[in-house]
Amino acid sequence: MPHILAAMGANVFAVAVVGFTIVIGRITDEVILPGLSGEGPGVSGRAVLSGMAALGIVGLVRGLSIMVRRWFNMMAVARTQRTWRQELTDRYLDAPMTFHWARPAGQLLAHADSDVEVATSMLMPLAFSFSVVALIVVSLISLWVVHPLFALVALILFPTLAVLNRRFTKSIEEPAARAQAEVGRVSSIAHESLDGVLVVKTLGRQDQEVARFAEAAAALRAERIAVGRLRANYSPIIYSLPNLGILTLLLVGTWLFDQGAVTLGEMVRAMALFSILSLPMEILGFLFQMIPQSVVAQDRIDGVLAVDPEPKPKGGTVGLPTIDFVDLSFAYPVEGVQAPLVLEGLSVRIEPGETVALVGSTGSGKSTLVALLAALMPPSSGQVLLGGVDVQDLGSEGTASVVAPVLQETFLFADSVRQNLTLGRHIPEGELQRVLALVAAEGFVAEMPQGIDTVVGERGMTLSGGQRQRLAIARALLRRPQVLVLDDATSAVDPTIEAAILANLRAHGDRTLLVVAHRLATIRLADRVLFLEGGRIAAHGTHEELLAVPAYAALAQAYEKAGS
Amino acid sequence: MTALDGRDVAGPEEEPEARTLASIDEAGAMAVLRRGIAASPELQKGLWGTAAMALAVAGSKLLLPLSIQLILDIGLGSDGVRFAWVLAVSVVSAVLVVGSIFLGRATYYRLVCMAENVLMGLRVRTFEHLHRLSLADHTAARKGVLTARVTSDVETLTKFAQWGAIAWIIDLFQIAGVLVVMAFYSWQLTLLTLAVHLPLIPMLRRMQRSQLKAYDRLRTRVSDTMGIISEAVMGMVTVRGYGYRQATKEAIHEAVDEQYHQQMRAARYFSLVMPTTDVFGVAAIASVVGAGVWWGGSWGLSSGELIAFIFLVNLLLNPITELGEVLDQTQTALAGWWKILDVLDTPVEIPVNLTGPALPAGPLSVEARGVEFAYREGGRVLHGIDVDLPAGASVAVVGETGSGKTTFVKLVARLADPTAGCLLVGGVDLRQLVTADRQAAVRMVPQDGFLFNTSVGENIRFGRPEATMEEVEAAIDALGLRPWVGGLVEGLATSVGERGESLSVGERQLVALARAQLANPGLLILDEATSAVDPETETTLERALERLAEGRTTLSVAHRLSTAERADLVLVFDRGNLVEQGPHEVLKNAGGIYQGLYASWLGNTREDV
Structure with missing residues (x-):
């Protein structure tokens, strides 16, 4: 609709421009020449006034048509931008996680910002360009009529x-x-x-x-x-x-x-038309300049919109959250290359209420296992069952109601601490304070300028890595998950505090606790240790039992050194 | 994390956008211009020559109305058609028009060169200034803002320089030229034209101010939208793992919507300004025709002159309309320029010293005398630190998060100056030392293993740029890094990738240590990494650190028990105060904060406790 109104404004503009030159021509012949040549009967006041009025009317129409064109043109551009931005970001949120792993954040931001800007930039001169054609035709006819x-x-x-x-x-x-x-x-x-x-x-x-x-x-x-x-x-x-x-x-x-x-007035009219016509030519040139850039940007946007959203989860209900990893394999998708398997036929069961430590050297697949458990991505083959239900059927949202993962790279929104903890749900104040105490965060939160309502993150108060991690754990606990997963989530927390948090987690609640750990103290807390090597469970048992496995013992020794 | 004490202390917060808006709004465009010209010597160079050329170009635009008048009045006057005259005027005019093409070409080119010189100067000076600002100005919160000054803000200025600035120069000359010729034909009609245009000035001015505000708000909205999208993208795992997807979508939609509405608010002025000037132009022509025909005879005005006058009003209209057009751009550009000038005016707290007392060779002592530190806006984070560290000592600094320990060592590295008290290294006040000497003798290895996007070898050589490749090799051997380098795909020539991200965290630290070894400092300041390093690299790293520390004073922010255990002296910080100092063996049983820290370390890492 705004497109049409803008184009209409542009066409009225074309007619008004030519109309203006006609009025100038007639004023020359009927007002100026008789009025100033000193010959003939001179000119009547009526003629002068009607000439002025005609000029005024054509001028107003021209001005209004520009206003209409600009306003609706801008509206058309802005609306298109709004729609594209919303569609793009919806797709960001609905596309599979693999989509995000393949693209740096900066690129996705550029799509939503400058690409949308550039892709729509040809819309601005476009409406005008349509009327340029009209303008040229009307002008030529007008000139032909003169001579x-x-x-x-x-x-x-x-x-x-x-x-x-x-x-x-x-x-x-x-x-x-x-x-x-x-x-x-x-x-x-x-x-x-x-x-x-x-x-x-x-x-x-x-x-x-x-x-x-x-x-x-x-x-x-x-x-x-x-x-x-x-x-x-x-x-x-x-x-x-x-x-x-x-x-x-x-x-x-x-x-x-x-x-x-010809009369002098007709000459003046033709000259006035000539002096106006160079502008439309420039606009046409500008349009030609914009088109290729716009098309390229549009292609980039279409590339994103062509990505299929994640399949809709089938749903299901989870009873007792027994976790079964069944013959699980995973390779990060790399375009055109046979990617190496990160997990290779991994199978293990974790009973409800168990505290399990995941141990393995860098690249052994610990974090991949966590991501698969949280249904953040589909496995290449095999299944993750939660209480007998495939987590892929539950979807990441469905799984989230049972499993709360806390990752090493904690993420806080640029919002208040409260909002970061509740993520928009209603949680009683007492509950918030209780959980903050569990993660030893009530002290520093209370000391912040606005307490729990202090804005944190990029445009707010800067928190240390340890403080961020503690808030992330609190956020997970507030969801009362049946399964809590800590993926190296206390790495930046002071040792004293870490010990306190882990003791609290053990003491309160009968939830399943799955911990990816690098510190011996954490590992020793576990009922059972799963030792990952080469994408499989190489051994499992208590820490003491596993010390008999040479590879595990070597790793444990390295952790002791690193931690000391 | 580049805040002075990003890990330890919440950095000071401010709202630079809001502050700028307020002050530029009060100051107005002329103030920006004055400040900007003062800050750009390139603008003053060859200014008069360029101005003269621009004046000539503007003058050439008057050729047409002049020829029209001459031809209509004399060639086609009441005494019949004079072909010779018409031909002569046309040919002379055509020759001059062609001449003006060449003049225009030279002038435009000159203006472009000048604009680009100014932009480059501004860009480089701002960049240099940013690097010279104290680390207290480079807080994590402001990092993006500062980078935007030398990138997007200079770019808005560029867009302006390419069209707007040139339009202002040519158009203003053209307006002046047109008015002169107009006055030559009829001063009465000139006054009338001016009178009709008069109300336009306050109107444009008001619109201009509202427009400036609308655009500034739009820019804030755009960055809000981008902020929220960036958050969603970066926190995608959290968004999904916590069932926050729908709410995020709604929040983005809302932000995009807000941006749209602000865009349309700004569009009001965009669609009003140009047609308004256009309508005023037509009103001027109508009044000129009316007055000219009615009274022109008695003023001795000819019909050719009146027609030429109409074309002149039209010539006035074009530059005024164009100025209306570029006003838009000018607003954004001025806002950007102002922000850049603000950066240039931020005082440099750590000046470059070229002369000063010499430092003794070998390990250096450190003395702190009543050292205090507070952020420019925000609370004090160090309260009166007094301490003596003998030359050659290895010192561990420990404390809880937020205790001020990292701030203290950063002051010793002179990344910022204390707000009170002083620091002496090798018996000399840090502020008196020759900058180059200080940088060679006091070397900090920061926790974030930031590398430049080049080879491993080049990155090491940044430790002392004049070092030869042999010296780089020697430093590698001295730290026992040979096996590690041997294991790299292309040895020292291996590329480290953007920010060094092709290397692991531990490997980046190895490069940082080799850099320090190459510089051979008398005082080594280490900020230990907290994040886990893979066990193999860990062993190499530990050995390299030991060797690097030999024969130097070392000051380490310790997150590890072993560092504190091995140190000659442990400094314990708590809430900005130095609360305990002494050897590990003494402090571990002293019943203070250190004892508590030590106990928890043991509990977490040792099997046999």
Whole structure:
């Protein structure tokens, strides 16, 4: 709808522009010439006033049509942007996790921000461009009516202008793209360098960093100047051609006037039209320039929208949450390559209420196992059963009501502590305080400026890694999960506090506790240790029992050293 | 984490966006311009030559109305058609128009070069200034904001420089030129034209101010939207694992919607400004025609002059309309410029010293005299620290999260200066030392193993850029890193990837240690990593650290029992105070905070307790 209104505004504009030149022409013949030539009867006040009124009306119509075009054009663009942004982000949330692992966050943000911006940028001149065609046709007819020779001058001039504009936009494409690439380089150097500002300072490398940045900035300047040179070559010609056309009109017009074929007013009308027509040519050139960029951005957006959302979970109810990993295999999907298996035919059962430690060296598949248990991704083969129900049937939401995973990389939203803990659900204050105490977080939360309502995260109060991890555990506990999974979730917590939290977790509740652990103290808390090696359970039993396994004993020794 | 004490202390918070909006709103465009010109010497260079050329270009635009008047009044005047005259005027005019093409080309090119020089200067100076700011200004919360200054803010300025700034220069000259020729034809009609346009100025000004605010709000909305989307993407696992998906979707939709509404609010001015000037232009033409025809005869105005006058009003209209168009852009650009200038005006707390007392060779002592530290906005995090650390000692700094231990060592590394008291290294006040000497003699190995996106060897060499490859190799051998380097795919030539992410956390620390070894500092400051390192690397790391520490004073933020046990001296921090100091053996039974820490360490790691 706004598109149509914008296009209508643009067409009214075309008619008003030509109408304006006609009014100027008639005013010349009927008001100015009789009024100022000093010959004939002069001019009546009525004629002057009606000339002024006609100008005023055409001018108002023209102004209003611009307003309508701009407002609705903007609305059309903004609405399209809004729809695309919402569709894109919905897809981000519905696409399988593997979609996210294959793409850096920055790329997804760029799709939702600049790609949408660029893809819609051709919509802005588009509405106007439709009316440009109308404008050209109406102008040519108007000129033809005055005299065919005038129309002929226009027929030579305007295609020349259109060709020049097209050549200009075409020639500028490549250098403009190169300049854009340089912008990317400058900004990635800035990001890297300022990201590592601590290291730059400790190494005293400020000067070298400035030199590196200056070099990229100079390259960018060179490309930009190259673009500027092209613009300097074309734009004065494009600006001056209509003026040469008007001079031609004056010559031709003088001859026709002498013949009595045209009036002075008609000459003025033709000249006024010429001086207006260069603008639409520029708009057309601008549109041609925008189209290829817009199409590329649109392709990137379509690429995301083409990703299938996660299949809808079938649902199911979980009774006693026995966890069965059944012949589980997993490989991270890598395009075109046979990816190595992270888990390979892993099978094990965890009984309700058990405290189990997952131990294994880096890359043994511990975190993958956790992600599969939380139904964050489907296994390559095999099943994870929760109380006999496949977690894939439950979906990540369904599984979340039973299993609460806390990962090493804790994530807090830029929101209040309360909101981060409740995630929008209603939880009584007493319960919140009880759980904060369990994770030894009531102290620092109470000391924050607004207590539990203090905003944390990127644009709020900065918390230490340990504090963040404690809040993440509290968030999980508040959901009263039957299965709590801690994936190295206390790595940044002070040792004293960690011990207290783990003791609390053991003492309260009969939930299943699955802990990915690197510290011996944590491992020793477990009823049973699962030792992962090469994507399988290599051994399981109590810590003491497993010390008989050489690979396990070596790892335990390394942990002891690292932890001490 | 680059906050001065990001791990330990909540950084100070501020709302730079809101502050900027308020002050630019009070100051207005001219203030930005004055400040901006002062900060860019490139703007002043060759300014007059360029201005003269721009004036000539603007003048050439008056050719047409002049020729129209000459041809209509003399060539087609009441005494019949004079072909020769018409031809002569047309040809001279055409020649001048063609000449103006070349002049325009040279002028435009000159303007572009000037604009790009200014932008580059601004970009590089801002970047340099950012690096020279104290670490207290680089809090985690502000990191993104600061980077945006040299990237997106300079880019908005670029867009402006490519069109808006040039339009302002040419258009203002053109307006002046048109007014002069107008006055030559009829000063009465000129005054009339000006009078009709007069109400436009306060109107445009009001719209301009509202527009500035609307755009600033839009920018805030855009960053809000991006913030919430970025959160959802980064926290995708949490969002899904906690059944928070629907609520997140709704929150994003709402933010996008808010952005849309703000966009439309800004669109009001976008759609109003240009048509308003257009309507005023038409009103001016109508008044000129009316007054010109009615009274023109008595002023001696010819019909050609009046028609030329109409074209002149039209010539006035174009630059005014264009200025209305670029106003939009100018607003955004000015807001961006202001923010950049704010950065440039942030005081550099740690100036570069070129002269100063010399440092003794070998291990360096450290003395703290009443050292206090507070963030620019926010509370004090260190309260009067007094301590003497003898040269050659190995010192462990321990304390709970938030105790100020990391802040203390960062002050010793002079990443910021104490707000009161002083720090002496090798008997010399840190603030008096020659910057280069200090950077060589006092070396901090930070916890975050940030590497530059180049090879392992180059990253090590950053420790002392003038070092030869042999010296790099020697440093590697000295720390016993040969087997590790041998195990890398391409040895020292192995690329480390963006931020060093192709290497493991432990490996990045190895590179950082080799860097320090290469610099051969007398005082080594270590911020131990907390995150788990894989066991094999751990062993290598520990051995390398031991060797690196030999013959130097070391100050380590210790998260590990073994570091504290081995240290000659342990400093225990609590809530910004130094509460205990002494050897491990003494403190472990002293009944203080350290004893508690020690007990918990033991309980967590040792089998035999």
